[in-house]
Amino acid sequence: MTKFPRTTVGGLSVSRMIIGTNWFCGFSHQTPARDTYIKENILDRKVIADILEVFFRSGVDTIMGILADFPVLIDAIKEAEDRTGVHCIKIDTPIINIADTDSGRAEAEALIDQAAKLGVEICMPHHVSVEQLIDKGDKKIRRLDDYTKMIRERGMIPGLSAHMPEVLLYADANNNDVETYIQIYNAAGFLMQVEIDWINNVIWNAKKPVMTIKPMAAGRVPPFVAFNFVWNTIREQDMVTVGTMSPQEAAEVIELSMAILNKRRPEVAVRGTPAKGNLATEKD
Numbered sequence: 001m002t003k004f005p006r007t008t009v010g011g012l013s014v015s016r017m018i019i020g021t022n023w024f025c026g027f028s029h030q031t032p033a034r035d036t037y038i039k040e041n042i043l044d045r046k047v048i049a050d051i052l053e054v055f056f057r058s059g060v061d062t063i064m065g066i067l068a069d070f071p072v073l074i075d076a077i078k079e080a081e082d083r084t085g086v087h088c089i090k091i092d093t094p095i096i097n098i099a100d101t102d103s104g105r106a107e108a109e110a111l112i113d114q115a116a117k118l119g120v121e122i123c124m125p126h127h128v129s130v131e132q133l134i135d136k137g138d139k140k141i142r143r144l145d146d147y148t149k150m151i152r153e154r155g156m157i158p159g160l161s162a163h164m165p166e167v168l169l170y171a172d173a174n175n176n177d178v179e180t181y182i183q184i185y186n187a188a189g190f191l192m193q194v195e196i197d198w199i200n201n202v203i204w205n206a207k208k209p210v211m212t213i214k215p216m217a218a219g220r221v222p223p224f225v226a227f228n229f230v231w232n233t234i235r236e237q238d239m240v241t242v243g244t245m246s247p248q249e250a251a252e253v254i255e256l257s258m259a260i261l262n263k264r265r266p267e268v269a270v271r272g273t274p275a276k277g278n279l280a281t282e283k284d
Contacts, residue, residue, distance in 0.1 A: 003059030010157035010179030014062040020243035021065030029218035052080035054250040064091040092120040116154040123151045124159035148177040165202045172207045187229040190217035209237040
C-alpha cells in the first residue's frame with residue numbers, strides 16, 4: 001500500500017495529512033446537539049483508536065489537538081500504536097497563561113512541561129493565547145521568545161497556532177524561533193479573517209511549512225470539493241488537518257486526498273442520494 005506523502009517540520013518527518021481532534025472531542029462548530037452527540041458517542045478510547053488505526057496504517061501518523069485536556073486521546077493513541085506498531089507524532093496546542101507575571105510564567109511552564117511528559121514532538125501555543133500577544137502597531141508578537149524558549153528547553157519543536165494571518169507574517173518578519181504555524185484555509189472562507197486569496201498569498205509566502213486546518217469548513221464543504229481545493233492550492237511542504245468520526249470517513253478522506261495528489265479518479269463510492277439512480281454507471 002502506498003503511504004501518505006510526508007513533509008518536514010523543524011527536521012522532523014510528519015505526514016502531510018494531520019489527524020484533527022475537534023470531531024473526537026465535541027467541537028463541531030455546528031450546534032450544541034452535535035457537540036453533545038460527539039461527546040457521548042465518539043469521545044471514547046476504543047472508538048477513537050479504531051479511527052486512528054485506519055490513519056496509521058495509511059501512513060498518516062501525525063495528530064493535532066489540545067492533547068493534555070483529553071486523557072482519552074492519549075489512551076486511544078497508545079492503543080492504536082500498539083495495534084499497528086506505528087509511532088504517532090503528537091502536536092499539542094496548549095492554551096497557556098500569557099500574563100507577564102511570575103505566576104503566569106509558572107502556569108505556562110507547567111502546561112509545556114505536561115506536553116513534554118506526554119511525548120509531544122511539536123508544541124504550538126493555542127491561538128487564544130498567541131493572539132493576545134499580537135502588537136499590530138509594531139508588527140510583532142510580544143514576548144513570544146519567552147515561550148518558544150520554554151518549548152525548546154524541553155526538547156520540543158516550537159510552532160504557533162493562528163487564526164489571525166498576521167501571526168505568520170510577524171513571526172517571519174521578526175525571525176522568531178518558530179518552525180511551523182497553523183492557519184485556517186477552506187473553499188468557503190469559513191472562520192477566515194480575510195478573503196481566501198489573501199490567505200493563499202500568506203501561505204505561499206510563509207518561510208516555514210503551514211498546517212492548514214478546517215478544510216471542510218466544519219462539515220459545510222463536501223470532502224470532494226474541500227480536498228480538491230486545499231491540496232491544489234497549497235505548497236508541497238504544507239499540510240492539511242482533517243477531522244473524522246468513523247473509520248469509514250478516515251478511509252474516504254485518505255483515498256480522496258491520495259487520488260487528488262496523484263491526479264487520478266478517487267476510488268470512493270458515490271453517495272446514496274435519493275432520485276439520482278438514473279445517473280449511476282457500472283463503475284459507480
